[in-house]
Amino acid sequence: MSTGTPTVGILYPGFSAEDDYPRAEQLLGDARLPLVHTLMREDAHRVDALLDVGGDEILADGARAVAEQAGPLDSIIWACTSGSFVFGWDGAAAQVDALRKVAGVPASSTSFAFVDACRRLGITRVAVGATYPDDVAARFVEFLGKAGITVLTLSARGIVTAAEVGTLPGDLVLDFAAAADHADAQAVLLPDTALHTVDLLDALDARVGKPVLTANQVSIWQGLRLAGQDERRKGFGALFAGN
Numbered sequence: 001m002s003t004g005t006p007t008v009g010i011l012y013p014g015f016s017a018e019d020d021y022p023r024a025e026q027l028l029g030d031a032r033l034p035l036v037h038t039l040m041r042e043d044a045h046r047v048d049a050l051l052d053v054g055g056d057e058i059l060a061d062g063a064r065a066v067a068e069q070a071g072p073l074d075s076i077i078w079a080c081t082s083g084s085f086v087f088g089w090d091g092a093a094a095q096v097d098a099l100r101k102v103a104g105v106p107a108s109s110t111s112f113a114f115v116d117a118c119r120r121l122g123i124t125r126v127a128v129g130a131t132y133p134d135d136v137a138a139r140f141v142e143f144l145g146k147a148g149i150t151v152l153t154l155s156a157r158g159i160v161t162a163a164e165v166g167t168l169p170g171d172l173v174l175d176f177a178a179a180a181d182h183a184d185a186q187a188v189l190l191p192d193t194a195l196h197t198v199d200l201l202d203a204l205d206a207r208v209g210k211p212v213l214t215a216n217q218v219s220i221w222q223g224l225r226l227a228g229q230d231e232r233r234k235g236f237g238a239l240f241a242g243n
Contacts, residue, residue: 007032008223009066009076009103013053013083014040016166016194020216021079024198027235031224034070035079038062043161045132047086047139054083056098063103074227076103077110079219081191082136084109085143092143106226110193110215111140113222115147117213117239123187125150129180131159131168131192140191155180162194170200174207187211193219201237211238 012018012035025033039058042049052058059078067073078084078099084092092111100107108116118126126144128151130137137156144151157176159165168176173195181188188208190197197204197214204212214237221239224230233240 005030005032006074006224006227006229007034007070007072008220008227009063009070009073010035010079010219010223011038011059011062011066011077012036012079012193013038014043014162016162017196017216020196020198021220024216024220027198028233031229032070033220033223034066036062036066036069043163045082045136045160045162047136050082050086050136054078054080054087054095056095059095059099060102063099067103073103073105075106075223077108077113077219077223079110079193079216081110081114081140081193081215082132084111085140086136089143089146108222108226110191110219111143113218114189114191114213115144115149116222117218118147118149118187121187121211121239123211124148125152125184125186127151127153127180127182127185127188128155129176129188129190130154130156131165131195132156133158133160152182152185153180162192165192165194166196168195170196173197173200174203177204177212178207181208181210185210187213190214202235205237213239
């Protein structure tokens, strides 16, 4: 457990919304979020490409690189939702376990961060606004179901590349979250780490009128929590506020 400034290693595939992490570091003011870009042979929200991007050797190389860059870590996060849930629950758990063994610190992935964030807030019914194609988005629904989280409605935009997702403007992200909502959902989940959201977290909650959990938000929250820094914070949405 960190007693000083926590250092959370971030493994991020390719290039899209990686600037959310230095932005979050700036806003937090008391945490380090060093990031390395892991190998992405093909930028595609397609099952075979996602299985490749989340391979154990790729993540191991990333873990070694971020430790070399940043020094000792307090935790490490595989900041890719689709590159974790695509393996299924057991496969994603094995992926995290392998990463933990290589890094030598507590580890998790964005998919499990969503589950843990929902549990923290007592959420069991959600709406999902996914940027992915339908078949990939359906795997996220299945993953959540394994954790006892019911998806009442799924909106899938069908965007193939993370690079394109990273260009979506804030106004569109706000509109997308609102459109994805369901009256009986306790929260809206936006599962793509390629989506810029760090500067929108309070605005998303206000626009939808309930917690909106985003991939980069839950990844950062999970990393800090595993590093022993779990206090409430303003400006990062209901999850960090403890609402």
